[in-house]
Amino acid sequence: MTAGISGEFVAFFLLSLITLGGAVFMLSFTRVVHMVVALAFSFLGLAGLYVMLEAEFVAFSQVLIYAGAVSILMLFGIMLTRHDVDEEEQDRRRRHRTFAFVAVLALFVALFKGIVALVPAGEGKLAEANTLEIGKALFTKYVIPFELVSVLLLVALVGAIVLARKEGHDA
């Protein structure tokens, strides 16, 4: 990229700003509902970044599942339970911060190593028949992990229903 500021660069900058801004606001807001809204913006920015990477299917799945469903689910959970702005003791917070920083650093190193190891050198043609290629890969090369994940989700679903039902009988 020798031309300096290209349209792609501007788009990347704006989307990163939305993503990171959403994340920072999520941490700094004090009301939980505001946090979820900031998080939703962060999710949307991420979806935009996926579009820039020519991963259309992943991008709109991201919008559908994270920006749409997960945010709404979180909001629902928050609204149905009682939440006051809680003030923790300063002392506990400081220790938490140190732990959190170490944990986040470790996570970052692990993820970064994983991503660097994963990305193949060659450039693939992603834009054309994006969905088709994902479907083919899922049902040939990755069929066993895919089916295992679906079984796992089914177990979680049934488990959630069983738990919810039990509570209903007690009440």
Added chain:
Amino acid sequence: MAHWLSQPLSWTTAAVFLASAVAMLLVVLLFVTYAIYFERKVIGWIQLRRGPNRVGPYGLLQSVADVLKLLVKEDVIPDRADRTLFILAPVIAFVPAFAVLAVLPFTETLHFADLGVGLLYYVAVSGITTLGILLGGWASNNKYALLGGMRSVAQMISYEIPLVISVIGVVLLAGSLNLKEIVAAQSGGFWNWFFLKQILGFAVFVVAALAELNRTPFDLPEAESELVAGYHVEYSGFRFAFFMLAEYVYVFAMSALATVLFLGGWHPPIESLGFVPGLVWFALKFAFCVFFLFWLRATMPRVRVDQLMTFAWKVLLPLALLNLFLTALVKELVA
């Protein structure tokens, strides 16, 4: 439009895109204005009334007067409301409503983004409106608004699932998520339109779409007799207008989507009628879908709230899954 879309982005193409988006917005606003007039006239006619007939010839300017009234009204923000979210919520509700129009193809050449995952885009982006409705209900700090918002969201999420699954049958038959290719797969006479091959899917789609639009018989979020007005009780002036606008833009989008997915888009019903331009066929089918919505509103009573969820999860979802299964089976055996 395809000519412009294939060119690299420059100031000229950007200006063309902006101008066409503004033109689309004006078309949609015109549609909304006259859809409301049309709705009131149709319902009036069905109920043996006259409908609006005072402002302008045949009452044609009634909606314009209503919009003007909304715009000059005092903008009230309740004292105890969450100010930021209260202001933000109508925007979050409206922006996706207009954004989904970007992927709808009106004719072979008249369309905006020719997206490979057009259908997924529609479903994903339209889901964000729900967030706006929920936030609006919550930010108002009013129990009726919150109840209305919760009802609305629960309903929209529950009915989104059968809606999406009923549409997958169409995707299976067309072999693409691209809306243009889905229309192209329905060419050559009305017996090729997907509402015949996907009759079960179409039925589920119609019911789920009605519920997604919060229209009668599924207009529980706005059940006046129970909830005052639902999630937008506290809204007035142009913020209220934004919620109403979002609702009617979805009527536009959903009717266009039904036309594209099940009624053959711009294709004529018989090949020999091909001399009539595609846009006319699209407009006719689209107008029928819109009329159907108004017709139902004048005919059906409201569903009871306890029947609503059971119906989505125990009737529509299994039917949609059955439709998907049958489609896959037929496609595997026949083709």
